[in-house]
Amino acid sequence: MPSLDRRRFLWGTTAVGTAALLVGCTSNETGNSAPDAVAAGSGENSRPGKAVTVGFSAPAADHGWMAAMTKNARAQAERFSDVTFKATEGTNDVNQQISQVETLINDKVDVLVVLPFDGKALTEVGRQAMDAGIPVINVDRVFDTPLAYRTWIGGDNYRMGVNAGEFIASQMKAKNIGSPIIGEVAGIDSLPLTQERSRGFKDALARSGFQVGPRVSAQFTSESGEQQTANLLQAATKLDALWNHDDDQGIGVMAAIDSAGRNEFVMVGGAGSRNMMDLIKADSGVMKATVLYSPSMASSAIALARLLGQTKGIGDLAEHDIPASITTYSAVVTKENVDQYLDVGFDS
């Protein structure tokens, strides 16, 4: 049946051609990605010392911020000639992360840096490491007990909200707006971190006699950010300020604002992505500031791990030892100071 063969041939070539076309569309190579945030090191501490093996375990890099955490840790370790970096594959399965940390303990690394997927679930294995004489640096998501870590370093969600609120309040006062309408695009409402951010925001505004007006909660994704903000902008026909908790979802939030053609308000972001910092620098739209929750803390964690391994303190402090707890500061990045912070901006 020649006609059938020809038909098959035509369909076959179309399918193969289409597949080839689609495969040609998978590349994602770009020349410009955000720089790594690394600590330069200073004084006596910057000189190479005793060799230290640092074990590192973190969740899967499934969003811009988390990807930057792993990337920064690696870049910081490469910066030190005396550090050997042993990283495990990122995972969101707590059982797997526990066994990864156990493997690192068995490998007898000198210091462990653990960013747990779930702080509670990883507490026990943190204690195991400490019991085995390996100091643990707990990053961001805190373990249940200080017995499970030597040092904790992480961000401050409450202060993120406070600083966003205070920046907005000062802007409102500068513009002489008596009772401003202040909107909020939160992240996932059921998470404690979202609740803390919102509480800080509310408290800071209350100190100036302001309150939070229209509020929606998105899912930390750009699609949900767009949907929620599109509705919010219709509900609030006039806005004076808007705080968006998360710059990853901020891409969608900005798209919704652009669709609605709104520009009458001051917008503040959260976390500090490269994207938003570029917008702040350009100063061409509503985006005026972002409050950091910077993944540079992962770089600092590796630097601390090295110092712990070499039994050194932090240079400028009088303390002989590394502090037990370090909370990073949620600085407000504005047009005036954005150039200083571009190095910690992360790719969404």
Next chain:
Amino acid sequence: MTELRVLDPKSAPPREEPRRRRALDLRLAGLLGVLVVLCAVGYATRPDSFLTEANISTMLRLAAAIGVVSVGMTFVIISGGIDLSVGSIVALSSVWMTTVATQSYGPVVMVLCALLVGLACGLVNGVLISYGKIVPFIATLAMYASAKGLAERLSGRRTQVVTETGFTTFFRGDLLGVPVLIWLLAAVFAVGWVVLNRTTFGRRTFAVGGNAEAARLAGIDVKRHTALVYGIAGLCCGIAALMVVARTTSGASTNGMFYELDAIAAVVIGGTLLTGGRGSLIGTLIGVLIFTVVGNIFTQNNLDTDIQNIAKGVIIVAAVLLQRTTSARRRGARTT
């Protein structure tokens, strides 16, 4: 009732049985009533901002992507199947069309890429189900997982921002004063309605869903037809991906989250039988609009999202119960 169709599915559309037609109309009227009541609530609580042109346009644009996915889902469910993979296919298409390489080829390739990826995934579903004899629930669950995984792989789990301005200017713009997304939604519904109600393909879809064995005996190539129906669902996901990318100006593996649940909910409250063989695209459209309006009303009144989810659940149950009572009154005990 279904027997009537299946006996001669290839012939011209049989005259609608008047009694059945009335039942369907009554069901749609009930659903439309729910929508009208919701709009009245919206207007009563926010008279200044609810029924404005801007808000209606916003609601329709929000309904666009899930609406298009629901059209495909209606076809699948009428044909007696289910598709759990729609959200992941939207994610994969949105990622594939926004890679650096695709964007470098320009907007036309981006659009083609999204449509082809969607269609291909749908056809794979269809072939696995009809020729591979895997039940739809499992085959599409597998696609749900692997399409999501591939989307994460391609994007490196990042949000890929669209820098191709030709694409965003067209799809985010207006055509004759109406947003392009709303035109697209209307076009997909119109084409879907014609295909389902006025063509042999549509007749066969009802027949296959009503009784696949009878359809086969009547001379329908059930396997090929099933594969094509899933292909349509996939193509709809590709179109929805275009819309999501246009709206968010980005592609990401997190796009399309829970679309399968939202689409199935809209289809079911629209009066389509989960067992197949009966259904209505107009019902689906109203179902989609009901959910969009509920979300909008909650935001308009600054209410918490948790209450919104409760309301969503209540609406699903209420709509299904309402339809059952209205059709029961008409058709006695032979209800579903």
